[in-house]
Amino acid sequence: MAFDVLSRGFRAAKNQLSGIAELTETNLASALEEVRASLLEADVAVQVADTFLESVKGKALGTLMRTRATQQGKRVRVGPAEQFIMLCQQELEALMAAAEPPITFLKHPATTGIMIVGLQGTGKTTTAAKLARLLERENEKKVLLVAADMQRPGAVAQLTTLAERIDVPSFSMEDMDPYAICVRGREHARRIKRNVVIYDTAGRLAIDEPLMVELSRIKAEAEPQEVLLVIDAMMGQDAIVTAAAFHERLGLTGVILTKVDGDARGGAALSVRAVTGAPIKYMGSGETLDKLEVFRASGVASRILGFGDVVGLMKDFEQVVDAERAEAKAKSMLSGSFTLNDFLEQIEMLQQMGPVQDVLEKLPFFAEAGAAGAQIDDAQLIRLKAMVSSMTPSERQSIELFQKQPGRLGRVAMGSGRSEREVAELLQRFGIMRQMIGNIGQQAGMLGKMPGLKRLARAGRLKEQVGLTGLDDNPMLANLAETLLEAAVAENASGARLATTQKRPQDRQKRKNLRKLQRKARKKSRR
Numbered sequence: 001m002a003f004d005v006l007s008r009g010f011r012a013a014k015n016q017l018s019g020i021a022e023l024t025e026t027n028l029a030s031a032l033e034e035v036r037a038s039l040l041e042a043d044v045a046v047q048v049a050d051t052f053l054e055s056v057k058g059k060a061l062g063t064l065m066r067t068r069a070t071q072q073g074k075r076v077r078v079g080p081a082e083q084f085i086m087l088c089q090q091e092l093e094a095l096m097a098a099a100e101p102p103i104t105f106l107k108h109p110a111t112t113g114i115m116i117v118g119l120q121g122t123g124k125t126t127t128a129a130k131l132a133r134l135l136e137r138e139n140e141k142k143v144l145l146v147a148a149d150m151q152r153p154g155a156v157a158q159l160t161t162l163a164e165r166i167d168v169p170s171f172s173m174e175d176m177d178p179y180a181i182c183v184r185g186r187e188h189a190r191r192i193k194r195n196v197v198i199y200d201t202a203g204r205l206a207i208d209e210p211l212m213v214e215l216s217r218i219k220a221e222a223e224p225q226e227v228l229l230v231i232d233a234m235m236g237q238d239a240i241v242t243a244a245a246f247h248e249r250l251g252l253t254g255v256i257l258t259k260v261d262g263d264a265r266g267g268a269a270l271s272v273r274a275v276t277g278a279p280i281k282y283m284g285s286g287e288t289l290d291k292l293e294v295f296r297a298s299g300v301a302s303r304i305l306g307f308g309d310v311v312g313l314m315k316d317f318e319q320v321v322d323a324e325r326a327e328a329k330a331k332s333m334l335s336g337s338f339t340l341n342d343f344l345e346q347i348e349m350l351q352q353m354g355p356v357q358d359v360l361e362k363l364p365f366f367a368e369a370g371a372a373g374a375q376i377d378d379a380q381l382i383r384l385k386a387m388v389s390s391m392t393p394s395e396r397q398s399i400e401l402f403q404k405q406p407g408r409l410g411r412v413a414m415g416s417g418r419s420e421r422e423v424a425e426l427l428q429r430f431g432i433m434r435q436m437i438g439n440i441g442q443q444a445g446m447l448g449k450m451p452g453l454k455r456l457a458r459a460g461r462l463k464e465q466v467g468l469t470g471l472d473d474n475p476m477l478a479n480l481a482e483t484l485l486e487a488a489v490a491e492n493a494s495g496a497r498l499a500t501t502q503k504r505p506q507d508r509q510k511r512k513n514l515r516k517l518q519r520k521a522r523k524k525s526r527r
Contacts, residue, residue, distance in 0.1 A: 003304045006267075009038020010088060010305050017081040023060050031084060032057060043236035043267030048274045052095060056087050085305060092301035095270055098279035102254065102294055103226055105141065105196070111189050112141075112196045113224030116256075117215055117246060120203040122232040123258045125155055127284055128200040129162035130292035131228075131256070134282075135196055136168060144194040146185035147172035148218065151202040159200050166289055169194065178202065178214060182222035199224065207242065212249045219250060226253045228281065231268060233260045239268040240275050247276040254281035257295065261285035338434045340396035344388045383416075387423055390415030399427050 013031035020027055032053050039049040060083070105112045116128045132143040145163045147170060149155035156172045163170035169192065171185040182199050189197040201218060204211045219227060229246050231239045246252055255272050257280050273279050280295045388396065390412045395401050402408050402424075413420045 003042075003300070005042040006038055006044075006270075006304045009035045009041075010085070012038075014081050014085055017084050018079070020080050023080045023083060025061060027080075028057060028060055028084075035088070039267070039270070042270075043239075045237070045240050045267075045271040045275060048095070048271045051274070052091055052270075056084075056091050059087050059091075060084060089301055089305055092270070092304060093297045096273055096280065096295075096297040096300060098254070098273070098281055098295055098297060102281035103135075103139075105139070106225065108195060109190075111186060111194065112226070113186060113199065113222055114196065114226040114228060115199045115201060115215075115219060115222065115224040116228055116230060117201050117250065118203050118230035119207070119242060120152065120205050122203070122230045122235075123284070124203055124230045125149065125158050125200050126162065126287070126289070127230050127256055127258055127282075127292065128159065128198050129166055129168075130284060130289050131282065132163070132168045132196075132198055133166040133289050134292050136166070141196045142194045143168050143196045143198060144185065144189040144192070145170040146182060146189075146197055146199045148178040148181045148185070148199050149202040150176075150178050150181075151204075155200070155202075162289065179217050179221045182218050186222060207245045215250055227251065228254050228256050229278070230256045230258055231272065233257050233268050236267060240271045243272050243276045243278065247278055252276060252278040254279055256280070256282040256284065256292075258284040261291075340388050340391065340399065340430065341393075343430060344385065344396070348385070383418060383422070384426065386416040387412060387418055387426055399431060402427055 012034040016031045016034065017023070017027060035056075036049055036053055039052070040046065044052075103112070103114070114131070116124050116131070118124045128145060132145055135141040135143050145159055145168055147156040147159040149159075160170050160172060171181075171188050173181050173184065176184075178201065185199065186197055189195075199218065199222060201215060202211070227250050229243060229252050231243060233239070235242065243252070243255060255276075255278050257268060257272075260283050282292055283295045283300075284292045395408060395412075409420045409423050412423050416423070
């Protein structure tokens, strides 16, 4: 998880403050020590960590904190732990705050120039294509990609191929220096009426003088409005040194953080702005060309603190789902009409949204729902999809057919390459899921009894009490996420389970009797 190291420290600090009556210098020092340890472990620069902690401490001890607030006419209590988290949220957002919007485009007919710089291996060329796709789709710009990396073999061919994949024109010239390529690329963009030009420049394995001279000359001749540094989130402290060196020579206007989905410790996100003054404007995760998003300080701060990023999740959701159709489908599901066909649609939608680990990490309190460091296996979705796809249309519409004719299990198992036990377990979980979704539609109170949604409700209350941001509730998304959470995670190490509150008395008695027999057997074996 990208911010798992950071999150652990804040969770530990919050746990230490839970149950105390007020924030004092003594108990606050212990909590801040937990946070400091996680900041340093995550490769946050020492001076940045110390400044952050001093600011939180000063506000916690120097401000009169409200212990009670009024919400919808009711008096609610705000504990020291919530006060501490609120201050951390505010300071994290201030530490990473970026300009809005990330890019200020020149007015028509002028062409906005964006220069992409960075070291080799950080993903500059792929990021240039991702940015072009994002600007075309979200900002309705007409982009031209210019291949100005004449150092790395294959860089020009790679950019040309990526441009074709996203249906964006590219410009390149053989046997020309990069300065001339950029200048002619800008002229070409004007001729073909493209209002944004992105220059993919050369990098090195390390910062050296020839690289900086080349980049400085390109900037002087191409006159880009934006100079964006691509930084690998896995670089740790080296990312800070790199950013400072590039900023000194080129005057960076912003940073693009890549590989956030890897084993990144997340410290670069907290340090870059403080050290260079250049804000992080975009954040990339995954190899596919749709995995670039505008960096939102509130969303990242929320994920670090364990509140997820529902706003970011909704943006992912909107990219793959038609909102009106999804709302109509959700209403149908809540009325009790939920079939395996609907379930199959949800699996396919989740796959389009990216790795399930990334999606679930944006759910509020997902980290608390499972074991620390647990990784979700995307292959589980593939196995589920294979089993459902091996069923006939009538079986997907009515799982009761399997109860009437158990022999159907064998055919589905053989067709999907899974065991009959796995097919049976899928049907059992789906039956519980369908029942609970129907109950949700009839009885809103059941939402609070489902583990994931219980945490979501708690997050919502905390937001109301102390003003935390990034936790905008969306019932349709919550229902969808909880449903998929059960289906995709049930057999993994995360331990997130969908619990039913409709247990029959005889079932409870059977389990009770079974536990008694197990205890007797253990005692007998010891004797």
